[in-house]
Amino acid sequence: MTEVTEFLLNRHSEPRLQAPAPDQHTLERALACAARAPDHALLRPWRYLVIEGDGRNALGDLFAAGCPDASTPAELEKARNAPLRAPMVIVGIASPKEHPKVPEVEQVMSAAAGVSFIELALQDAGFGVMWRTGAPAYSPIVHKGLGLSEGESIVAFLYTGTVISEKPAVPRPEVAEYVERWPG
Ligand SMILES: Cc1cc2nc3c(=O)[nH]c(=O)nc-3n(C[C@H](O)[C@H](O)[C@H](O)COP(=O)(O)O)c2cc1C
Known part of the structure; x- marks a missing residue:
């Protein structure tokens, strides 16, 4: 068992995060891992935006504007x-x-x-990460505000930072529950 496999067998998401965010060196290495993703015909069909500081408030404004289910002031907030x-x-x-x-x-x-790959690299560096989408990921208002072109889509809002407190362990299914030999 390699260290990589051992790491994968133990990684988990963390929703409760605080500053500091990943430092520039760690961030750049993690983002470089994205270019190691399997990529049929090497089309490089992906790009990333890094948002921190006040940029998160601007993103929040977009989330509020683009959230069709948020009607009350509390939901908008x-x-x-x-x-x-x-x-x-x-x-x-x-x-x-x-x-x-x-x-x-x-x-x-x-x-x-x-x-x-970015998520794993950041977790390997000791940072907490949570992959989220939700309604904002599919909102045309959010797409426009973030500068997406026609045909582009959001696959993730990757939240990252320093873990405040670890979430309870997520139960994992046994391999036999989701794998079969074929033909039997
Ligand atoms: C495409 C995608 C979108 C997700 N969106 C959300 C989300 O909006 N909110 C959420 O709580 N978890 C979301 N998750 C799940 C978490 O990132 C995480 O995988 C899950 O809580 C299980 O935790 P684990 O990574 O420790 O197994 C999403 C996962 C994927 C792959």
């Missing part, structure tokens, strides 16, 4: 404050390209794989 749950939010954007052999779904999966 909750949406507005959502990006403040961590000192840094990395937005993972799928940016599919026209290609005769690579359908859009494969390109979105490549973007998701890249997000996963």
Whole structure:
């Protein structure tokens, strides 16, 4: 068992985060891991935005403006404050390209794989990470505010920072519950 596998068998998300955010060196290494994602035809169909500091308030304004279910002031405030749950939010954007052999779904999966690699690299460096989406990820208002082009989509809001307190362990299914040999 390699250290990588041992790490994967123990990694978990953390929702309760505070400053400091990942330092520049750690962040750059984690973002470089995104370019190691499997990528059919090497289309590089992804890009990322790094948001911290006051940028999170601007993101919160977009969340509030783009949240169709938030109608009461309390719900709007909750949406507005959502990006403040961590000192840094990395937005993972799928940016599919026209290609005769690579359908859009494969390109979105490549973007998701890249997000996963960033998450793992940041966790490996000791930071807490939580991959979130929710209604803001699918809001045209949020897309426009973040500068997405036609055809692009948000695959992740990766919240990251220093863990305040660890969440309770998430139960993991046994391998046999989700794997079979085929043909039996
Ligand atoms: C595409 C995607 C979107 C997600 N969106 C949310 C979300 O909006 N809110 C949330 O609580 N968890 C969300 N999750 C799940 C968490 O990131 C996390 O994986 C889950 O809480 C299980 O924790 P674990 O990573 O420790 O297994 C999402 C996961 C994925 C892959």
